[in-house]
Amino acid sequence: MNPLLEREKGLLELERRIEDLRSASEGKRIDMSAEIASLESKYRQLLAELFGSLTPWEKVHMARHPRRPTALDYIAGFDAFDELHGDRMFRDDPAIVGGFARLGGHSIVAIGQQRGRDMKENLARNFGMSTPEGYRKGERLAQLAERFNLPLVTFVDTKGADPGILSEEHAQSEAIASSLEVFAGLKVPTLCVVIGEGGSGGALALAIADRVIMLEHSVYSVASPEGCAAILWGDASKADEAAAHLKLTAADLRGFGIADEVIPEPLGGAHRDPEGTVTRVLDRVGALLDILETYSLRELLDARYEKYRHLGSWRDAVAGSDGAT
Amino acid sequence: MPMADWLRGGRNRDKVRDDAAQWVKCPSCGEVLYRPDLSANLDVCARCSHHFRMRAHDRILSLVDGDFEEIARDILPADPLAWTDKKSYPQKLADDAEKSGMDEAVLCGFGSIGGYDVALGVMDFHFRGGTMGSVVGERLTRLIEAATLRRLPCTIFTASGGARMEEGMLALMQMAKTTAAVLRLKASGEPFITVLTDPTTGGVSASFAFQADVILAERNAMIGFAGRRVIEQTIRQRLPDRFQTAEFLLERGHIDGVVERANLKPTLERILGYARAGRERRKRAELSA
Ligand SMILES: [Zn+2]
Numbered sequence: 001m002n003p004l005l006e007r008e009k010g011l012l013e014l015e016r017r018i019e020d021l022r023s024a025s026e027g028k029r030i031d032m033s034a035e036i037a038s039l040e041s042k043y044r045q046l047l048a049e050l051f052g053s054l055t056p057w058e059k060v061h062m063a064r065h066p067r068r069p070t071a072l073d074y075i076a077g078f079d080a081f082d083e084l085h086g087d088r089m090f091r092d093d094p095a096i097v098g099g100f101a102r103l104g105g106h107s108i109v110a111i112g113q114q115r116g117r118d119m120k121e122n123l124a125r126n127f128g129m130s131t132p133e134g135y136r137k138g139e140r141l142a143q144l145a146e147r148f149n150l151p152l153v154t155f156v157d158t159k160g161a162d163p164g165i166l167s168e169e170h171a172q173s174e175a176i177a178s179s180l181e182v183f184a185g186l187k188v189p190t191l192c193v194v195i196g197e198g199g200s201g202g203a204l205a206l207a208i209a210d211r212v213i214m215l216e217h218s219v220y221s222v223a224s225p226e227g228c229a230a231i232l233w234g235d236a237s238k239a240d241e242a243a244a245h246l247k248l249t250a251a252d253l254r255g256f257g258i259a260d261e262v263i264p265e266p267l268g269g270a271h272r273d274p275e276g277t278v279t280r281v282l283d284r285v286g287a288l289l290d291i292l293e294t295y296s297l298r299e300l301l302d303a304r305y306e307k308y309r310h311l312g313s314w315r316d317a318v319a320g321s322d323g324a325t
Numbered sequence: 326m327p328m329a330d331w332l333r334g335g336r337n338r339d340k341v342r343d344d345a346a347q348w349v350k351c352p353s354c355g356e357v358l359y360r361p362d363l364s365a366n367l368d369v370c371a372r373c374s375h376h377f378r379m380r381a382h383d384r385i386l387s388l389v390d391g392d393f394e395e396i397a398r399d400i401l402p403a404d405p406l407a408w409t410d411k412k413s414y415p416q417k418l419a420d421d422a423e424k425s426g427m428d429e430a431v432l433c434g435f436g437s438i439g440g441y442d443v444a445l446g447v448m449d450f451h452f453r454g455g456t457m458g459s460v461v462g463e464r465l466t467r468l469i470e471a472a473t474l475r476r477l478p479c480t481i482f483t484a485s486g487g488a489r490m491e492e493g494m495l496a497l498m499q500m501a502k503t504t505a506a507v508l509r510l511k512a513s514g515e516p517f518i519t520v521l522t523d524p525t526t527g528g529v530s531a532s533f534a535f536q537a538d539v540i541l542a543e544r545n546a547m548i549g550f551a552g553r554r555v556i557e558q559t560i561r562q563r564l565p566d567r568f569q570t571a572e573f574l575l576e577r578g579h580i581d582g583v584v585e586r587a588n589l590k591p592t593l594e595r596i597l598g599y600a601r602a603g604r605e606r607r608k609r610a611e612l613s614a
Contacts, residue, residue, distance in 0.1 A: 161531075163551035163559050168569060171579045172550035177535035180504040200488070201500060201531045201550075208501050222488050222497040222528075230555070232410065232490055247406050247493045256405075258494055305505050309466070311498040312459030313405035 071112025093134030161202030462499025487527020
């Protein structure tokens with residue numbers, strides 16, 4: 001069950017009433033502005049109550065919201081985009097989209113994990129879960145960025161890698177492992193935006209970057225809460241409990257030093273103002289690209305290595321101190 | 326340190342040994358095996374050749390010539406998420422330490438195999454299912470970095486259920502950390518060899534396990550990204566028994582070879598020999614340049 005949709009019912013009802021009043025008052029002489037203002041104030045109050053503090057499980061649903069902007073919505077916000085297809089071997093995986101793009105003064109390569117915006121598209125795009133061909137396409141485009149000496153921007157939004165028979169036969173492990181290697185060593189500035197759900201190695205395959213930014217209500221997790229619950233307790237229905245344990249919110253990830261910054265969303269979530277959210281994210285992407293351009297390649301690669309080198313938490317029995325993070 | 330001292334210092338290994346039942350039933354053929362015989366046969370069933378999951382200490386003993394210089398043994402697990410479900414994470418760790426004689430799911434160090442000096446990492450499924458948390462990632466990263474620095478080939482034996490849930494995203498990030506270290510090892514020209522043992526899945530198979538120059542697997546080892554149960558639930562049908570076995574992966578072209586445990590040491594020695602030949606060629610070229 002989706003706890004968010006339940007909560008949103010009251011909001012939708014209010015939205016409808018405000019809209020009705022507006023259209024009723026239009027063209028008539030009765031002034032309903034007071035009533036409308038009162039309803040709008042109630043609406044804002046309800047919005048703040050509903051979304052002021054979300055549980056981790058509610059955040060997961062926010063990240064998966066069907067109307068939340070997807071990779072292609074951000075890509076549509078670029079000044080230009082030339083899509084490139086395929087892994088040059090077997091297939092063009094529609095769960096990964098990518099190509100050349102222009103954003104302000106920056107020419108870049110962009111790659112995104114693309115889930116569907118309705119059931120039909122979800123079936124076509126396998127709910128944003130990549131097959132090995134998708135990761136090989138992503139890896140190829142990342143290498144193309146290096147060949148053209150262009151910065152790389154990725155949009156992460158997947159429950160995880162596709163867990164199917166064909167994906168195993170086509171070496172899903174190798175595809176992800178190889179993508180990690182390419183991203184870790186890519187000789188251009190790299191920037192990753194977690195826009196929705198970042199699920200396990202399937203997300204990480206596109207997420208090793210000089211800067212990782214997360215939207216406020218996006219999540220990023222070692223496994224999907226359902227997967228974690230199935231692994232630990234043999235019961236995927238305990239996903240809400242797993243979500244509470246996993247420390248998967250953008251704020252958590254910022255705390256671990258995995259996310260470098262968090263971009264705030266409009267009250268009620270990105271889907272309440274998709275255009276505004278896309279603009280805000282792309283503005284920040286442009287600004288960060290400006291910053292990354294001030295570093296030499298050597299500085300970028302060293303800093304990238306150091307960033308991941310220090311992630312983790314352990315005790316050092318001899319030094320008597322705690323490890324990094 | 327000499328092997329005997331290393332083993333003595335090796336936690337409560339002897340205790341685990343004594344506690345273990347002296348008779349073991351082969352899960353494959355049902356033969357009842359006397360444990361000392363089984364150990365002497367590298368934990369392989371004498372009747373049907375079933376490969377039992379090997380303990381990391383025993384694996385190292387079976388490979389290394391004389392001494393083993395263990396590194397990073399003081400790196401021990403913490404509890405970054407303050408995780409508690411049926412048990413607390415620290416309690417799970419303590420219970421596994423008691424049962425397995427390990428303090429984490431990997432041992433790392435330096436030794437020689439048939440006269441070839443190597444950096445050697447061995448994972449152990451008996452501790453937390455070989456899952457990779459911060460300690461596994463940190464110990465392996467130190468091993469790979471040390472191999473790069475000392476200019477030695479690096480060999481890692483994998484056995485893992487994937488990333489360790491109880492350390493959340495910090496566990497997942499070990500994939501990125503080890504990957505970056507592997508990349509530097511390869512750039513330095515040193516060879517990287519992995520041996521995939523039963524089972525190798527998830528975050529370990531999708532990172533360093535499949536980043537090696539040469540990838541070997543033990544016979545009948547289960548290797549894959551997604552767990553068998555997850556796939557069966559997704560596709561709602563039973564998978565063939567051979568699916569995700571080492572032999573299946575060999576047929577599909579994912580790995581270089583499937584090796585019987587008895588042949589593993591000589592096979593590794595030959596590969597290390599080829600690596601040394603290449604290194605000597607490079608040296609000659611540098612001298613004549
Ligand atoms: Zn047997």
